[in-house]
Structure formats: structure tokens, C-alpha cells
Amino acid sequence: MSIKYDYDVIIIGAGASGLVASVHSRGMGKKVLLIDKSSGKNSSKIINDIQLKSFNKYAEDVEKSRILSPLGITTPQKITTDALLATIREKAEMLSKFSSFTELNKLGIDTHSGKARIQSEHSVKSGTKEYSARKIIIAAGTQPMIPAIPGIESSLVITPSKLFSLTTIPKSICIIGGGTAGLQFASSLSVFGTKVVVLETEEKILRREDNEVVEIAEKIITSRGVQLITNASVEKIEEQNDKCNVHFIQDGKKRKLTVENVLLTTGRIPALDKLGLDESGIAYNNRGISVNKFLQTSVPSIYACGDITGPYYTTNRAETQGTIAAINALTNRNQAIKYSEPFWSLSLIPDLSRFGLTEKEALARYSTFSIRTFKIPYKYSMNSVVRDSSEGFAKIICKNNGTIIGAHIIGENSAELVTRLHQAQQNGTNFSNLSFLDAIFPSYSDVLAKPSLKSYVEQQSNSLVRGIFQAIIPHKKN
Numbered sequence: 441m442s443i444k445y446d447y448d449v450i451i452i453g454a455g456a457s458g459l460v461a462s463v464h465s466r467g468m469g470k471k472v473l474l475i476d477k478s479s480g481k482n483s484s485k486i487i488n489d490i491q492l493k494s495f496n497k498y499a500e501d502v503e504k505s506r507i508l509s510p511l512g513i514t515t516p517q518k519i520t521t522d523a524l525l526a527t528i529r530e531k532a533e534m535l536s537k538f539s540s541f542t543e544l545n546k547l548g549i550d551t552h553s554g555k556a557r558i559q560s561e562h563s564v565k566s567g568t569k570e571y572s573a574r575k576i577i578i579a580a581g582t583q584p585m586i587p588a589i590p591g592i593e594s595s596l597v598i599t600p601s602k603l604f605s606l607t608t609i610p611k612s613i614c615i616i617g618g619g620t621a622g623l624q625f626a627s628s629l630s631v632f633g634t635k636v637v638v639l640e641t642e643e644k645i646l647r648r649e650d651n652e653v654v655e656i657a658e659k660i661i662t663s664r665g666v667q668l669i670t671n672a673s674v675e676k677i678e679e680q681n682d683k684c685n686v687h688f689i690q691d692g693k694k695r696k697l698t699v700e701n702v703l704l705t706t707g708r709i710p711a712l713d714k715l716g717l718d719e720s721g722i723a724y725n726n727r728g729i730s731v732n733k734f735l736q737t738s739v740p741s742i743y744a745c746g747d748i749t750g751p752y753y754t755t756n757r758a759e760t761q762g763t764i765a766a767i768n769a770l771t772n773r774n775q776a777i778k779y780s781e782p783f784w785s786l787s788l789i790p791d792l793s794r795f796g797l798t799e800k801e802a803l804a805r806y807s808t809f810s811i812r813t814f815k816i817p818y819k820y821s822m823n824s825v826v827r828d829s830s831e832g833f834a835k836i837i838c839k840n841n842g843t844i845i846g847a848h849i850i851g852e853n854s855a856e857l858v859t860r861l862h863q864a865q866q867n868g869t870n871f872s873n874l875s876f877l878d879a880i881f882p883s884y885s886d887v888l889a890k891p892s893l894k895s896y897v898e899q900q901s902n903s904l905v906r907g908i909f910q911a912i913i914p915h916k917k918n
């Protein structure tokens with residue numbers, strides 16, 4: 441006789457991955473319970489993404505409007521930021537309604553508001569209630585990593601979500617952490633006139649990224665007045681006259697700066713606390729819950745998806761994993777996750793976007809002679825001329841046979857280009873074939889046209905054909 445459970449599946453966490461997993465599970469006709477400690481309302485990092493990206497978008501609009509001044513159209517010198525912050529909050533409010541418990545209930549998904557703890561391989565407790573399910577999916581995400589710095593508890597020290605609840609943007613700010621989030625805030629805040637200092641403990645910002653791309657990013661950010669201080673370790677923060685004194689050591693020297701606010705972008709850690717992992721025998725480490733390629737944990741009836749499985753924290757990845765976890769938990773299809781490398785975009789105005797291996801990583805994995813790197817500056821794109829946005833360049837790394845293994849692009853709309861390259865790779869499309877696929881003109885697709893044609897030419901065995909093409913394709917020697 442088969443055991444009777446309350447639900448087919450219980451999902452813990454109504455963030456990007458948990459929501460997708462719930463909707464897919466329900467779509468398969470299953471009985472679903474979604475539990476979130478904060479009713480799923482505005483807690484999901486997806487709302488943070490939307491707020492940050494909207495903020496970046498307005499900064500980009502302001503920055504782009506400056507190129508109109510030669511035409512006699514000028515941007516106001518002073519920008520009122522209260523309306524801007526209010527608009528961003530409204531957007532977040534509006535979007536969080538789409539995934540509210542009320543909307544999910546209309547789809548037939550049961551919801552429970554409260555902190556969940558796994559009791560056994562088939563049961564979850566929240567408050568006084570205990571529910572059973574054939575399968576459990578953990579989608580509890582991450583929480584901010586708060587460094588142990590004396591004075592960090594000051595109300596002038598804020599996290600990204602707190603920044604969007606302010607009524608005006610600070611005139612000066614110290615961002616602790618020169619990683620992906622910190623630099624996006626730095627770039628946009630500087631456009632709105634904030635005096636920004638970024639303190640980074642490492643020797644360089646974005647140390648895992650392609651060196652040439654980072655050099656351009658640094659040049660762009662600092663040209664807006666952002667001060668990047670690397671090798672810096674913060675000693676303490678003191679509140680004085682409604683301002684913060686940030687004491688730090690750089691290269692062995694004690695230094696101090698005074699700002700209106702400190703923004704913490706020191707990274708995130710998986711929200712493993714009090715989930716009952718030890719008691720239920722679920723394996724994990726400091727990077728998150730350990731899963732196999734089917735997103736199954738060490739307990740066969742329990743799956744995990746999204747940021748809690750680490751190591752790359754992105755919404756796109758969390759959502760893809762949410763789908764796969766639901767399919768694998770509730771069907772016999774056993775779909776494997778296909779990717780293992782980063783795939784994301786930063787709004788640094790312009791975007792810095794990436795997927796796959798950097799050139800350095802590719803050289804460490806394959807021999808020098810088996811990979812090929814294509815580089816092309818944005819200024820060779822006709823669309824960049826049309827759109828007055830010729831800053832940036834693209835670097836695409838392929839195996840000699842044209843298989844794409846990495847793309848690193850800094851430039852306007854690079855997120856779309858990198859998505860195109862990632863999809864080509866996932867579909868097994870050779871880089872050289874992109875030059876023969878129809879693309880809208882003018883569009884930034886033309887950034888990829890010349891290097892992909894070059895890749896095609898290099899793969900031709902006929903030296904006459906190679907010679908003719910090489911003579912007619914303008915390209916940068918690299």
C-alpha cells in the first residue's frame with residue numbers, strides 16, 4: 441500500500457527558483473505547497489535585481505542624454521532623486537504583486553507563511569504546523585554576508601535593499617566590496633552626482649574576469665569620478681554628526697574617509713541556517729547544499745535549486761534550476777543541468793557581460809594551439825556609430841573547430857549579445873555559422889559578424905578562399 445502524503449511536493453522559498461519550481465509543479469497537475477518565511481512579498485532577490493537594474497537604467501538614460509548637448513539639448517545639472525527612488529519602489533511593488541501568495545493561490549498552489557525546517561525525508565515543519573510530501577525542493581537562496589567590523593550596526597550603514605527605501609540618494613557614499621553588486625551601484629550613483637569611494641580587499645576589482653575587459657571597466661568607472669581603492673581592509677566605522685568615518689588600512693597605511701552612508705556589498709552566503717540539514721542528513725558545505733547533476737541532494741526525496749546550491753548567484757540560473765528540479769522531483773525524466781560556468785551581465789554603463797571561460801581559464805584547460813580568441817572593438821560596429829556608443833569591445837573564445845567556450849563583452853547591449861552566444865553554444869551552433877544567420881540591421885549583432893566570418897575563413901582548407909576572405913574582412917590583429 442502506498443503512503444499517503446499531504447502534498448506531492450513542498451517547496452521551501454518563494455524566490456526566483458522556488459516560484460518557477462512551484463508553477464512548473466502545479467503545471468504538471470501536482471499538489472503543491474510553497475512555504476516562505478516572509479510571505480514571498482518583496483523578500484525575493486528578484487525584486488532586488490529589478491530595483492538595481494531599474495536604477496542602472498535611469499543612470500544610463502542620464503548618461504546617454506549627455507551626448508545630446510552638442511545638439512543644444514542639455515540635461516539638468518541637478519537631478520532630483522526622490523522621484524527616481526519612489527518610481528523604483530513602485531516598480532518593485534507592482535512586480536511583487538505578480539508573484540504574491542494571492543496570485544499563486546489562484547493557480548491552485550497552496551502557500552504558507554513562515555520559516556520552514558525539514559523534519560525528515562518527507563516532512564517539513566513551520567511554526568506549529570507539520571506537512572508531509574512525496575518530494576521536497578529547497579529553494580531558500582542566500583543572505584547578505586555581514587563582515588565583523590566594529591560600528592557596522594550603525595543605521596548609516598545600509599544594504600542594497602535599504603538604499604532603495606531612502607528618500608534621497610546620499611551625496612557621498614563608501615561602498616565596501618568592489619564585486620559585481622558594488623560596482624554597479626558605484627557606476628550608477630556617480631552618474632546621479634554621488635561622490636563614491638569603493639573599498640576592495642583584493643588587489644584588483646572583478647579579479648575572476650578577463651583582464652582586458654576589467655581594464656576598460658575601471659577606466660569607465662573612474663572617469664565618472666568613482667575612487668577605487670584596492671588592497672583595503674576596513675578597521676572600524678564611527679558615526680559622527682550624522683556622517684560615517686570609515687577607518688581602513690591600505691598597503692599597511694591607516695586611512696580615513698568621511699561619507700553620508702556606507703553601502704555593504706560584501707557578498708552573500710547560502711541561507712543554510714535552521715533548515716534542519718544536519719538532522720535530516722542533507723550534505724552541504726560552505727558554498728551551499730551539495731547536489732548531483734539532477735539537482736538531487738544526498739537524500740533522494742529532497743532536491744535543491746537556485747543560489748542555495750551555489751556558486752553563481754544569478755536569476756537566470758536560479759530559474760532554470762527551478763524548472764529542472766521540479767521536472768526531476770516529479771517525473772522520471774532525469775534532466776541534467778548542462779552548464780557549470782558563469783553567465784551574467786553587470787550594468788556598468790555600458791554593460792559588462794560574460795559566459796563561459798575566460799581566455800586564461802581556457803588556456804589552463806586546453807592547449808594554446810587548440811583555442812582561438814577573437815577580439816573586436818565596438819567602434820567597428822555600424823550600430824555603435826548610429827547609437828553614439830562606440831566604447832567597449834568583445835572577446836570570444838572558441839576551440840579551433842569554432843565551438844564557443846567563452847564570451848566577454850563590455851559595451852552597450854552586451855547582455856543580449858552574450859545571451860545570443862550562449863544560446864548558440866547550447867544549441868551546438870558553431871561560431872563561424874553566426875555570420876550566415878540573418879540579423880536585424882542595424883543592430884549590435886554586427887559586433888559578432890566580422891569575428892564569426894573570420895572564424896569561418898580560418899576553418900576553410902582552401903588557401904585561395906582563405907586569402908580572398910582575409911583581404912576583404914577588416915579585422916584587428918590580435
Ligand SMILES: Cc1cc2nc3c(=O)[nH]c(=O)nc-3n(C[C@H](O)[C@H](O)[C@H](O)COP(=O)(O)OP(=O)(O)OC[C@H]3O[C@@H](n4cnc5c(N)ncnc54)[C@H](O)[C@@H]3O)c2cc1C
Nearest residue numbers: 453455456457476477485556580581746747753754755758
Ligand atoms: C542587490 C542584488 C542585485 C542582483 N541583481 C541581479 C541581476 O541583475 N541579475 C541576476 O541574474 N541576478 C541578480 N542578483 C542575484 C539574484 O537575485 C539571485 O541569484 C536569485 O534571486 C536567486 O534566487 P533563489 O530562488 O535561489 O533565492 P531567493 O530569491 O533569495 O529566494 C529565497 C527565498 O527563500 C526564503 N527562505 C529562506 N530561508 C527560508 C526558510 N527557512 N523557510 C522559508 N523560506 C525561506 C526567502 O524569504 C526568499 O524568499 C542580484 C542579487 C542582489 C542581492
